[in-house]
Amino acid sequence: MNNFTYERLHNNLQYLKLNSIKELLDNYLEIAARDNKTTMEVLDYLFEQEKKHREAVAIERRMKSAVFPVKKTLEEFDFEFQKSIDKKAIEDLATLRFVHNSENVVFLGPPGVGKSHLAIALGIEVAKAGISVYFTNTGNLIEKLKIANREGMLEKKLRDLMKYKVLIIDEIGYLPFDEEGAHCLFQLISRRYEKSSTILTSNKSYGEWGEIFKDHVIAAAVLDRILHHSTTINIKGESYRLKERKKQGIKTGNICQ
Known part of the structure; x- marks a missing residue:
């Protein structure tokens, strides 16, 4: 040459x-x-x-672009500790068939059991597969939607969120919504219905969502759209954070002895 x-x-x-x-x-x-x-x-x-x-x-x-708060993978999840979870169900979700079918996933359970971990881990699998994904905390999402609504920009904000094939909404139920917030979230869920996938985590059972929205009619309408094509993973295990505290307690006890 x-x-x-x-x-x-x-x-x-x-x-x-x-x-x-x-x-x-x-x-x-x-x-x-x-x-x-x-x-x-x-x-x-x-x-x-x-x-x-x-x-x-x-x-x-x-x-x-997804702005995950932390990096959590499926390989890191301790299925031996959370025995209430069917590992095969999670592995099936990891195939991302639910994304291609525009279906939703809901993780329910008390604080600390790994709901957010699994939601983020699935989100990472989505990103690896070349699919757009966005993570948001419910409180932040509602606040941004309300601001957009007051500025006459709600339609634009909803279109922006529709750009993501998968939207992860974390921690529904930790704080109740006011009427405006409930209306805005309903608009978002309705817009995504049967067009794209939403992954949600909540510490409240479906029967308690009326309290979150402070309106049982809107809550029922939201749930109807979320659950029509969805998979619910109900986690009933012990908190990981409590597990770690117990470990620390055991170590401390050994040192004292």
Whole structure:
């Protein structure tokens, strides 16, 4: 390869933004010459590395856009501790069939049992699969919707949230909604109904959602749209935080002895 060809190749790789190939090229051509690799093998390897790099960048971009509060994976979840959860049901959700079918997922249970962990973990699987996802706390979501409503921008805000194929709404039920907040959330759920997927977590049973919305009619309407195509995971186990406190207590006891 003469210098002119070499320079043109690098310039073209830079122009086409094939940055991974550009970085790997020199070293890999030496390896290819040493190992007698064919042209096809060289091209296959270099373009495969470029694809992997772009996929990794895209995943990182979607992860950043999702604004997960922490990184939690399914591999980290302790199914042995939370025996009330059917692991196969979670594995089925991880196939993301529910996303392709525009179905919802609801995690119910008391504080600390892993609802948010599972919701985030599924969200990460969504991001890895190349699907748009966004995480929000219920309180923050309601406040933003109410502000948009007062400014005459609710329609735009709803359209923005509809851009995400999966929306995770965490901690429904920790604080009740006022009438305006309940109305705004109803608009959002109605807009997403049968068009995209919503993952929700709540410390309240469905029978208590009327208290959250302070309106049993709106609560029933919201639940009707959420549950029509959905999977509910009811977690009845002990709090992980309580488990950790007990561990600390045992350690402390051992030290005192």
